[in-house]
Amino acid sequence: MADKDKVSLDDLALLAQVRAAIEEYDPVPPNVLSAARASLTWRTVDAELAELIEDSALATASVRSSGPRSLVFESPVATVVVEVEPKNGSRRLTGQIVLPRAAQVEVRHVGGRTDVEADAQGRFAIESVPAGRLSLLCRFAEESRDLVTSWVTV
Structure with a gap:
């Protein structure tokens, strides 16, 4: 040099x-x-987009809701149901992949990302995710197509 x-x-x-x-x-x-x-979501351009088809916050907008918020994302690959509960300024997520199967789940959020495994029944949970926008990326071992959800504010 x-x-x-x-x-x-x-x-x-x-x-x-x-x-x-x-x-x-x-x-x-x-x-x-x-x-x-x-x-950076273009890194997953080949993933199947799962659109938000149900949001309990929208259904109960005119009524007070005391339970967790329920989100349902649907795609040709799978459906993902997520419950969101406020917890000490952050959010706790509990999820279920319908057509149950194991997956690597990446929760992309304002603080970066949090990775978790869904078990063979498609269940997963994350104790603390920052409040704000988030999206899920599910990678299935037995399939070539991943699933990525639309972004939603929690």
């Missing part, structure tokens, strides 16, 4: 100062970050 290609500690320090100044005075807008994260 030529001397002109080497980065000095002074250069790294200067870059760190510039980065800090930009983050303080001209941060990336939240909607741009959200769009960038959403674009």
Whole structure:
């Protein structure tokens, strides 16, 4: 490597100062970050989209509901039923894959992602997911098609 290609500690320090100044005075807008994260869903472009077909929050919008929120996503690959319960500022998810089978379930949310396994009966649970938008990606061992749900705010 030529001397002109080497980065000095002074250069790294200067870059760190510039980065800090930009983050303080001209941060990336939240909607741009959200769009960038959403674009990562193209990694699963071959997955079968499961549309939200039922949301108990919409059915009980004019009435107070004391139970967990129920979401139903449907696709040609499978149906996924998820109950969402508020828990200490976050959400607890309990799910069931209809046409029961084992799967790797990736819950994509505002804090990143949480992975869990659905058992042979298609059941899974996650104790704590941040409130906000989320989507599920289910990978089935015996099938070539994955399932990805539409995004929903919980």
